[in-house]
Amino acid sequence: MELTSVLNQSLTYINSFALRCAVGLNISGHIQAYGHPMPLNELARSIPISPEKDMMLGRLMALLVQKEVFAQDEAGCYMLTPFSNLLLTERSNMGAFTCFITEPAFTKHMCAMSEWFKDGEAGSTVCMAANNGKDIWDLFRENHELGNLFNEAMASRCKQQMGVFVKSYPHMFADLNSLVDVGGGTGTAVKIIANAFPMLRCTVLDLPHVVAKASKDDSFNVVAGDMLKKLPPADAFLLKNVLHDWCDEDCVRILKGCKEAIEPRKDGSKVIIVDIIQDFENNNAKATETGFLFDILMMCCHGAKERKKQEWHDLILAAGYSGYKIHPTQLGADCVMELYP
Numbered sequence: 001m002e003l004t005s006v007l008n009q010s011l012t013y014i015n016s017f018a019l020r021c022a023v024g025l026n027i028s029g030h031i032q033a034y035g036h037p038m039p040l041n042e043l044a045r046s047i048p049i050s051p052e053k054d055m056m057l058g059r060l061m062a063l064l065v066q067k068e069v070f071a072q073d074e075a076g077c078y079m080l081t082p083f084s085n086l087l088l089t090e091r092s093n094m095g096a097f098t099c100f101i102t103e104p105a106f107t108k109h110m111c112a113m114s115e116w117f118k119d120g121e122a123g124s125t126v127c128m129a130a131n132n133g134k135d136i137w138d139l140f141r142e143n144h145e146l147g148n149l150f151n152e153a154m155a156s157r158c159k160q161q162m163g164v165f166v167k168s169y170p171h172m173f174a175d176l177n178s179l180v181d182v183g184g185g186t187g188t189a190v191k192i193i194a195n196a197f198p199m200l201r202c203t204v205l206d207l208p209h210v211v212a213k214a215s216k217d218d219s220f221n222v223v224a225g226d227m228l229k230k231l232p233p234a235d236a237f238l239l240k241n242v243l244h245d246w247c248d249e250d251c252v253r254i255l256k257g258c259k260e261a262i263e264p265r266k267d268g269s270k271v272i273i274v275d276i277i278q279d280f281e282n283n284n285a286k287a288t289e290t291g292f293l294f295d296i297l298m299m300c301c302h303g304a305k306e307r308k309k310q311e312w313h314d315l316i317l318a319a320g321y322s323g324y325k326i327h328p329t330q331l332g333a334d335c336v337m338e339l340y341p
């Protein structure tokens with residue numbers, strides 16, 4: 001039993017790479033285009049792969065069916081599942097996240113974790129140790145391909161999250177005139193918010209080389225800036241999957257910066273945080289495990305962390321907010337926190 005567990009745990013990365021392969025071959029797209037359950041040979045011809053690899057493709061599909069990425073009917077033909085629906089490029093394109101997280105230029109950092117524990121300098125991260133002291137944001141700026149993959153991965157997840165978010169929490173944006181999405185990447189979230197709430201003036205703020213890739217769209221403004229410095233004034237600030245990238249000290253600085261930049265006029269002014277709460281009572285086993293995995297990822301990439309309820313409470317109060325509310329979400333491991341200045 002234990003032997004199987006060790007083998008299984010050690011082999012788990014094969015799941016990630018099988019998924020990466022499915023994305024690379026666009027298997028979801030081929031099954032969708034076929035229009036009904038797809039036999040193996042039809043899938044193989046439509047990718048296309050050479051006929052001597054058909055059986056190997058069948059073995060890849062067997063693993064992916066076992067992981068519920070795809071399903072099979074009684075005749076053994078392949079069908080999409082809710083999982084593979086998320087890989088379709090015209091829907092959420094979550095395969096972009098798979099490709100980024102399994103990209104060798106990125107996974108090489110994870111291989112250096114034990115050396116970093118033993119020899120890493122204080123204040124360095126696993127990524128810094130593996131990249132001559134450069135932090136991950138410098139790495140994304142210099143390695144355009146990796147940086148673009150990261151931006152695309154974030155945008156894909158964002159599209160999926162924001163669709164749910166604006167429908168579930170319309171009240172969150174009521175009575176606001178302006179919102180800044182701090183660390184908002186290439187503007188996916190503000191574009192969705194601006195479309196849903198056309199009266200709201202939306203702005204995305206991110207690093208110069210990131211916002212340079214934002215879509216040219218009249219529905220929102222673009223600011224190249226540094227979230228650790230002065231922020232443009234607004235009624236509301238969104239920090240979505242941002243604070244888990246930063247240590248407590250920097251989080252307090254960012255939250256204080258938002259509070260200072262909130263326009264004084266308004267009832268209803270707020271900061272909205274979307275991030276994992278590790279010990280949130282609504283988390284199911286998958287959300288809990290996802291929280292642990294992201295926590296190690298944040299440790300390696302940023303020297304940062306996912307936080308428990310008490311840790312969020314301490315940060316929010318240390319930044320001087322008068323109160324906050326936590327909303328459970330349909331966003332898996334992520335929760336929404338609404339902070340009042």
Ligand SMILES: C[S@@+](CC[C@H](N)C(=O)[O-])C[C@H]1O[C@@H](n2cnc3c(N)ncnc32)[C@H](O)[C@@H]1O
Nearest residue numbers: 154158183184185206207210225226227240241
């Ligand atoms: C994990 S991503 C989250 C992106 C987006 N909020 C989302 O949910 O998809 C963090 C973002 O913070 C940006 N960032 C990092 N350091 C920053 C800084 N000093 N000032 C502004 N943005 C920064 C990164 O470029 C990246 O787009």
